Amino acid sequence: MTPPPQSPYARALGERIDDLHPRLRAYFEAIPDGAVGIGDGVFQRVGTPRRWLWPFLRLLERRGVVAAVWECDVPFRVENRTIASRAIGERTFHFDRGPWTMRDAAALTRHGRVVDELGEPGLVAACFDVEVHQGALHLVSRAVGVRLGRLRMRIPAPIAPLIRLTERFDDALDRQRMALTVDAPFLGRVYEYRGDFTYRIHHSEKEQTT
Template sequence: MTDRDSVFLRALGDAASRLRPEVHEYVAGPPAGSRSGVGRGVFEIAGSPYRRIAGLLRIVSGPDVALDAYERDVPFEIVNRLAADGSRPRLDAERSFRFRRGPRRFVDTLQVGRIPGTLVNTPGTDGRVELLLECSVTADGNLMMQSRAARVRIGRRRIRLPKLVSVKVTVIDGWSPEHEHRTVDVSVRNPVLGTVLRYRGWFPYEYVPS
């Protein structure tokens, strides 16, 4: 293990020691001399089956969140950038999807939550939606994040969304021993509509010198 710092390690605390080494290397953040990392791979499946309502979703979530495509074997790139708000680390992520119907982008920010073991996820560029994610380590040493609450910003207020219009987010950052590459599996579900966003795939990852 290393003495590096990241939002994930702060949220997990002592539980981070149960991460498998390959996953720990990824979530520990960039080493000294680097502020970002880049991964390029293929999503086995990516996007939303509700392509036609992507425009309505953008009204709530803002730009760079809703995806109006749903395809298989989608090349992608993820860029993670380490930032900070005062003494608190922050992770800014950008995912670029190369759909056959054209490129799409999904961005979000992660910060350590006030509740132990949690992260605050703000998807999109406008910060209209805020998700509280609970972090844990799976039995096979992967990182799991599951949403506990969703809030939407209205003016200066943040209102908790009722269950019927809210979403349940599950993210698993893992490692495939068989293929020796990093894996990611993300699902976003609504109690009424079912799965509204999904992407699952693999990628190699490297840090970029500052």
């Protein structure tokens, strides 16, 4: 019998996945076939107040990577699926100007790290170390690259941005919290989003009746 697929995060963590908060394991383990993980919440802030960066960010925004905004209290929905052992995610932000969707696909490298491709078609890719501290998941980028046509180019380390993502569960609020920051050499913080949400696994009606 074919073993069930594992998510890239579960494979990267191995036995360490048991160190995650139990409610986080449902988020980072594989989503069953035909099901979708759905999270609804609010980001306390999204984007960057450095408006001089927005013209560049708009180019990335059109490809579903990041948004050229600086807004607070932004409702959002995340939808997660596991397809061919890849973690596929869509995050829809409901900005004042209307909805915008960020897409990503995470896989496991042969070195046991998670590589996350952002936008369409994988315009930006970041390779992460995966750690667990006090029940929370921490991702820290080791390398960042971009796709130029058919070519992939790694951004040299001295000028590459540093991406940090933390996911933890707040028992007092009964909600999951996430915080992503992007810091660039010489510039400091150039992008972020942070907020909290509830999460559930939604099975198709066909599965529920079988």
